[in-house]
Amino acid sequence: EVQLVESGGGLVQPGGSLSLSCVASGFTFSSYSMTWVRQAPGKGLEWLSYISISSAIIYYADSAKGRFIVSRDNAKNSLYLQMNSLRVEDTAVYYCVRDEDFYDSSGSVGDAFDIWGQGTLVTVSS
Amino acid sequence: DIQLTQSPSFLSASVGDRVTITCRASQGIKSYLAWYQQKPGKAPNLLIYAASTLHSGVPSRFSGSGSGTEFTLTISSLQPEDFATYYCQQLNSYPRTFGPGTKVDIK
Numbered sequence: 001e002v003q004l005v006e007s008g009g010g011l012v013q014p015g016g017s018l019s020l021s022c023v024a025s026g027f028t029f030s031s032y033s034m035t036w037v038r039q040a041p042g043k044g045l046e047w048l049s050y051i052s053i054s055s056a057i058i059y060y061a062d063s064a065k066g067r068f069i070v071s072r073d074n075a076k077n078s079l080y081l082q083m084n085s086l087r088v089e090d091t092a093v094y095y096c097v098r099d100e101d102f103y104d105s106s107g108s109v110g111d112a113f114d115i116w117g118q119g120t121l122v123t124v125s126s
Numbered sequence: 127d128i129q130l131t132q133s134p135s136f137l138s139a140s141v142g143d144r145v146t147i148t149c150r151a152s153q154g155i156k157s158y159l160a161w162y163q164q165k166p167g168k169a170p171n172l173l174i175y176a177a178s179t180l181h182s183g184v185p186s187r188f189s190g191s192g193s194g195t196e197f198t199l200t201i202s203s204l205q206p207e208d209f210a211t212y213y214c215q216q217l218n219s220y221p222r223t224f225g226p227g228t229k230v231d232i233k
Contacts, residue, residue: 022190
């Protein structure tokens with residue numbers, strides 16, 4: 001079964017740090033770009049970060065830039081998100097997501113987020 | 127950054143109804159748009175990619191259309207399991223932005 005399982009969420013004080021992990025199974029993790037998406041309670045989806053297969057290309061949302069670091073270990077089938085200087089507004093469910101490239105007979109038609117983890121809740125509060 | 131708007135933000139409908147949700151992009155994104163369905167307490171599920179291609183396993187009552195700046199998601203005959211929140215997402219450029227969502231509720 002294709003699966004992503006996040007861990008590492010919890011309660012942290014403002015200004016603190018937290019490290020999230022995501023373990024992939026059921027597919028060749030090293031063949032896929034990966035993404036983190038979060039969702040604040042009762043709110044919509046927010047894209048946070050992208051990391052390419054080899055980690056050579058990394059992008060962040062403005063809300064994550066300078067505070068969050070995404071990384072991966074293909075040998076361990078794992079994706080990570082190191083979150084520093086956490087704020088109350090970082091409170092959310094954090095999803096690990098597979099970024100799939102799709103093709104038709106003409107070639108690439110773009111990508112989309114086809115496999116999502118169950119999410120891990122991060123609560124930033126004093 | 128590319129902004130996405132969705133209309134309506136809330137929709138009340140009955141089983142069997144035809145439902146259409148619109149997503150508009152602040153600039154052209156060709157056909158690099160995806161639609162997701164999310165039920166309460168669950169992760170989103172991919173429904174449609176490349177604006178109009180149904181993802182594997184998604185029922186054929188779902189369809190997508192559009193290109194450039196205006197896109198639609200249509201559910202041809204609403205089923206009980208379709209009551210959920212639907213999000214569009216642009217994949218033309220980074221940051222990958224999502225629309226604010228459309229909640230489809232039971233009338």
